[in-house]
Amino acid sequence: MNAYLHAEISVKKRGGKIEDYLALHDFMDSTKELCSDNRHRILHTMWGIKRVVVPIFGHSFQNSAGKTVNVKDICEQDHILPDYRNRFIPTLSDFTDAIDPHKDDLQRLSAFYNDYKDDKEISELLISPLNNTGHIKSLLITHNSWFINEIIPKIFKRNIRLQAFPLAPSDLFNRMNFALWMDNGFEYPASAQKTKNIFSN
Template structure:
C-alpha cells in the first residue's frame, strides 16, 4: 500500500481529512527510496514509531475534525498492522537478524569514526545508539549511523542540521546485503520475534 491508501484508512477510522495523516504515513514509507523492496520497512517497527515518528510528530495531534489523535495508535493500527495483514508487528531486532551478511571486520572502528565525525552534540548519542540499546547487536547501529539518518531524520526531529560532507556509510551498506525474509512481504511468514512469542504462549497454555 502507498501513503495515500494508508491515510484514507485513517480518515475512515478517525475522521478528518487526508492531509491530517498523509505526512506520517509518507514518513513511515519513506525508506522505499533507500530500498525498493519490502526490506525497506525498518520504520514499520515499535522502534521506528518510538524513536523516529513520535519525536517528529509528537504523541498526539488534533485533526481537522477537532479530534485528538494518538500517533502511536495511528501508526500501529492504520499502517504497521495493515502492511503485515494484522498478523504481527516485527521488531527492529527482526530486521537486524536479517543483516547476516554485513562485514564484521573493522565494523566497530568504522562506526566509532562515523560517530566522531558527524555527531558533535552529546545529546544526540542516545538517539543514535538506540538500536544497539534494544538489540545488543553492534551492526544495528548501521540503521542510524548513515547519511540518510543524519541528513534526513535528525533534521526532521530538529536535532541537527544537514551536513554537506562525504559520508563513510550510506544505507546501501546494510540494505544491499540484508537478506529478504518472507515475513517482510506482507506477513507471508512470521518473523523470529513472533515465532518466539507464539512458542511462549503454547508453553503457557
C-alpha cells in the same frame, strides 16, 4: 499499500480527512527511497515509532474533525499492522537479524560515531539501535548519510551537513537479506513465533 490507502484507513477509524494523515503515512514509507522492496520498513517497528516518528510528528495532533488522535496508534494500527496482514509488528532485531555481519563493522561504526559522541542528544539516538538489539551491525540503521541529513534535522532542528559520508544507506540494505516475513506478513519473524503458535492452535 501506499500512503494514500493508509490514510484512508485512518479516516475510517478516526474521522477527519485524508490530508490529516497523509504526511505521517508518507513519512513512514519514505524509506522506499533507500530500498525499493519491503526491506525498507525499518521505521515499521516500535523503535521507529518511539525514536523517529513521534519525535518528528508529536505524540498527538488534532484532525480536521476536531478530534485528538494518537500518533503511536496511527502508526501501529493504521500502517504497520495492515502492512503485515494484522498479524504482528516486527522488532528492530527482526530487521537486524537479516543483516550480514562484517569483520570491519566495529571499526567503521566506531569511527562514524566518534564524530557525534560529544553531542549528547544525537549520540543517544545514534546508539539506540545497539541498545535495542545488542548487535553492532544494527548501527548501520543510524550511522549513515540519510539518518544524519534527513532524520536528525527533523528531530533536533539541526542543519544538514554538506560533506562526504563514509557510510550510506546502501551499506545497510546491500547487506540485508530479504526474509519471507518481510513479504507483507506471509510468514512470521522470530519475535512473533510465539504469537504464530497461539493463533495456529
